[in-house]
Amino acid sequence: MKSAAFAYHSPQTLEAAVSLLGTLEDEGVDVKILAGGQSLTPMLALRVARPEALIDLGRIKALDYIREEGKVIAIGAMTSKHAAGVSELIKARQRLFHDATQLVGHRQIRNRGSVGGSFAHADPASEYPAVALVLDMEFKAVGPEGERLIPAEEFFVTYMTTSLETNEILTEVRMPTLPVGAGWAIREEARRHGDLALAGVCLTLQKSGAVISEAKIAAFGVNPTAVRLEAAEAALQGQAPTAENFARAAAAGAAALEEPMSCIHASSEYRRALVRALTERCLAEAAARAV
Ligand SMILES: Cc1cc2nc3c(=O)[nH]c(=O)nc-3n(C[C@H](O)[C@H](O)[C@H](O)COP(=O)(O)OP(=O)(O)OC[C@H]3O[C@@H](n4cnc5c(N)ncnc54)[C@H](O)[C@@H]3O)c2cc1C
Known part of the structure; x- marks a missing residue:
C-alpha cells in the first residue's frame, strides 16, 4: 500500500518547527513529527497513521x-x-x-x-x-x-x-552516567536477531561491601509500557549477591508482573518465565561487573 496524501514540511531550525507545529495544531490539522521514519513510514504505508501533515526534523542539525x-x-x-x-x-x-x-x-x-x-x-x-x-x-x-x-x-x-x-x-x-563501580546488564529474547524483543530485562546493581546496596531493574516487551520490577529490587536490598538470592528476587519480580501480554509468538506465561530467567542471568552478570 501507499500512504495517504499529506503535506510535507522540512523546517531548518527548532524554532521554526515548534512554531509551525503550534500553528498547524491551532488550525486543527492532524500533524505528525517525522524523525528517522523507521517506525512512522511503515505506519504511513499501512495507513495505520494518516496525518494530514508531516514535520520532518531531518534538517535540524x-x-x-x-x-x-x-x-x-x-x-x-x-x-x-x-x-x-x-x-x-x-x-x-x-x-x-x-x-x-x-x-x-x-x-x-x-x-x-x-x-x-x-x-x-x-x-x-x-x-x-x-x-x-x-x-x-x-x-x-x-x-x-x-x-x-x-x-x-x-x-x-x-x-x-x-x-x-x-x-x-x-x-x-x-x-x-553510571556510578563508578556499578554493574549493569541487559538481555532479551527475540525470534530473530534484530527483531523487537518478546521480552527483555535490564538492570544496574551496586554493592556496598559484601551486600547489594541498590538494584534497579526493568522489564520490556511484557506490559503496555516498560515496568520496574520493584518486588525483585526490594528482595535484593541489603542481601548478599548470591545465586540463591538472585533466583529468589527474579521469581518475586516475575510473579508480581501484571498479566503479561500474549500473542502468537509468546504466551503470557512464557513471557513471565522469560522475565524470571533473564532477570536471574542479568543479576549474575551485573554482580560480576560491580566492584
Ligand atoms: C525491522 C525493524 C526492527 C526494529 N527493531 C527494533 C528494536 O529491536 N528495538 C527498538 O527499540 N526499535 C526497533 N525498531 C524501531 C526503530 O528503532 C525506530 O527507529 C524507532 O522506533 C523510531 O525512531 P525514528 O527516528 O525512526 O522515528 P520515526 O519513525 O520517524 O517516528 C516514530 C514516532 O515518534 C514520533 N517522534 C519521532 N521523533 C520525535 C520527536 N523528536 N518529538 C516528538 N515526536 C517524535 C513520530 O511522530 C512517530 O510517531 C525496529 C524497526 C524496524 C523497521
Whole structure:
C-alpha cells in the first residue's frame, strides 16, 4: 500500500518547527513529527497513521549531538542510534545505554532511526524505555509554552503513548552516567536477531561491601509500557549477591508482573518465565561487573 496524501514540511531550525507545529495544531490539522521514519513510514504505508501533515526534523542539525554535562550525558533527539552506539563517551560513561543500543534492530535501522524517535514512539518491546526507567532519564520537550523536563516515570504513559503534548517536540534525552563501580546488564529474547524483543530485562546493581546496596531493574516487551520490577529490587536490598538470592528476587519480580501480554509468538506465561530467567542471568552478570 501507499500512504495517504499529506503535506510535507522540512523546517531548518527548532524554532521554526515548534512554531509551525503550534500553528498547524491551532488550525486543527492532524500533524505528525517525522524523525528517522523507521517506525512512522511503515505506519504511513499501512495507513495505520494518516496525518494530514508531516514535520520532518531531518534538517535540524542542532538536534544532533552527544555531550557530557557534569554527571549527565545529553543526547540530541535527532542523533542517530548508530552514532549513539559507537560513541566512545557513552561506551565509557553509560555502558547500559551503549549495550542496549547494540540490540536495537539492524545496522540500517540504527543508521536512520533517531534516539529521540525511539523514546517518542514508546514501543513496549523497545529496549530504550526500560533503560530510561532504570537510569532515571529525563526528557526535554519544547512547545509553544516553552521548555520542560519530563522524568522517565512520567514520560511513558501506556502502549505507544508518552506524556508529550501534541504541540511539543522532544529535543533532548538526558541520562546520568553510571556510578563508578556499578554493574549493569541487559538481555532479551527475540525470534530473530534484530527483531523487537518478546521480552527483555535490564538492570544496574551496586554493592556496598559484601551486600547489594541498590538494584534497579526493568522489564520490556511484557506490559503496555516498560515496568520496574520493584518486588525483585526490594528482595535484593541489603542481601548478599548470591545465586540463591538472585533466583529468589527474579521469581518475586516475575510473579508480581501484571498479566503479561500474549500473542502468537509468546504466551503470557512464557513471557513471565522469560522475565524470571533473564532477570536471574542479568543479576549474575551485573554482580560480576560491580566492584
Ligand atoms: C525491522 C525493524 C526492527 C526494529 N527493531 C527494533 C528494536 O529491536 N528495538 C527498538 O527499540 N526499535 C526497533 N525498531 C524501531 C526503530 O528503532 C525506530 O527507529 C524507532 O522506533 C523510531 O525512531 P525514528 O527516528 O525512526 O522515528 P520515526 O519513525 O520517524 O517516528 C516514530 C514516532 O515518534 C514520533 N517522534 C519521532 N521523533 C520525535 C520527536 N523528536 N518529538 C516528538 N515526536 C517524535 C513520530 O511522530 C512517530 O510517531 C525496529 C524497526 C524496524 C523497521
